[in-house]
Amino acid sequence: MNMRRAGIAALCAFFSVAATAEPGVTDTTIFLGGSNALSGPVAAVCAPASYGAKAWFDKVNRDGGVHGRKIDYNVLDDAFSAQRAVSNARRIVQQDNAFAIFGGCASPTSSAILQYVVGQPEVPYLFPWAAMNELTEPTKKNVFALLPNYAFQVRAMLPFTIQRAAVKPKTAAFLMMNVPGAEDMRKAMKEVLAAQGISLVYEELFEVNIPDYTPYILQLKSKNPDLVLFGDSAAGAARLFLTMKRQDWRPPTAFGVTTLTAEQFLDPVGDYPDGWLSAAGMVSPPSAPESKDCNDALKASYPDQKPNHFTMFGCLAAKIGVEAMNRTGRNLTRAGLINALENMRGYDSKISGPVSFTPTDHMGTSAVVPFGTKGGQFITLGAPLKPAR
């Protein structure tokens, strides 16, 4: 009889634990899953974001973890394929039983994952590198972002770029990859240009990773605009700039979105954009003193990986994730994490502006850092910028 009672008690205990246990959380570990382009056309740019995040988690683990639990962060390769990204997200949630989907990179894949996670409102989807309105507008209970969307970047940076130009531009052009958010960006650009009395003489969207930019540059050359807004992947933008060089034409002033703050863009083009390109940065450059702890963590986990803007972004995302889990406490639940994030105000990551979320605003940052280049290195051109109201 005692044995029978003990068995029933054990079964009850088992089912009670199973019913209340949080997915991905054990006494010793927190399991986070992610999907990123570890191979394919944007791998060189995107993969470092995962390395930067993983390196910071490793550092936190070495320092004792989050309330004694070690973070286990596993990133699956989506090779920049939306289908693979969705199947990765499904696996992370349904098979691997992860606590949250963390990180990732690129708008097409992040957009695909977003479509999946809106149907899984209990699963947190945190901080992909994707400048899309859809992530946070309208607010989704489980989705949090850090990278201001392209329209925000344009509204914040374009007036600054126009103001900095040696001669005020009269004509402008828009050349952007066809990704989610591109149309919002075009609209924002038109608004800013109209306010400044600048006419838009050329506008084209192109498919990601086209092999030859020559026709675009020839068309731009024929229009000869004073200002060009470029939106492309880092490698694509490098190809585009080298094509301009080959065709012996460039605009007097240019503005680029955040991807043009990646070293993968600047390394091949060297000092060519010095003095005429400004781009929207997200975090401090790796060379800044405040970036040292992220760089040290990266070196400890990935000695061969050079610090860059994307490793820094990964580090920023991991710092905020760890802070939110710490604030949630020992009783780590998905609902608790979302609550902790929604109550985060003015968190100082040291490598970005203050990070704040509210229940109605899941975009954590509200400014971009104006980047320029000098001697083939990124420099900051001034204080963080917000869109004019």
Place this chain on the structure above:
Amino acid sequence: MNFDLALATAVAGIVSGAYYSLLGLAIALIYRTTAVANFAQGELGTLSTFLLVLYISRLPMPPLLQLILAIAIAAGISSLAYITLLRAQRGGDALNLTVRTLALYTLVHSVTLYFWGANEPYTAKGLFSAGNVDIAGFKLAYDQMGTLAIAGSLGLGLFILFRFTRVGLAMRSVAMNAEVASLLGIDVNRIALVVWLIAGAIGALVAMLIAPVSFLGTDLMQPYILKAFTAAVLGGLTSFPGVVVGGLLLGLIESFGSTWISIHLREPFTFVILLLVLLFRPAGLFARDHAGRV
């Protein structure tokens, strides 16, 4: 469109056309002598370019020797593929053989993705120095001039090979009728091997010309291989001058079409041309009558 822009558009079209022509020549060479449409042509070029950029370029030897070594390795891999995948089991028909090249394409692509996909794209050092030359006010980039010079020299070299050498004569005989050529004492296997070797070298050279411009990734040659097939089809897969003209024509149509009409019609232009030729001139634009490989 002003004159300078028209000239720049023409040069861009001719450079693209040169890539299509050279790759198309490699495809037509193999097709004419072994009746195989080699879909792996581009991927073999990509593989050898990875070897050049990531390994051979670190060897202590002059860049020109490094380039020659990489091209020789590519030629070796191509002929090895022929010996092991096509000649070893001849039983299959043309479709069987072509599907083998599709499998080889997938295999080589998977291998490059596995080993080098994580850090792509890579910056490949150009074969020519950066900069432009001023010709009566028109700026022509060194790499464009170099590409045209290499393509022209290669075309001339192949012409001389076919027209004035015994091996070239044997290749043409095998292309016309392998059985008769064999009865005439030509070693058909040896000729086929030489053809795969030459095609492998051409594919590698084209990939090495493209990589510095569009950066080296595992999909380096994918946009070019289908256009090379289009160039080859324009030439009827049988006429080498036809393939060259077809490639140049395709490059110019693409370039002027996308600059004058719409950039977004660049790819549709190519494949509409391909379909029209296949439907109405299956023997190629320059064939006098319908002729196929015997």
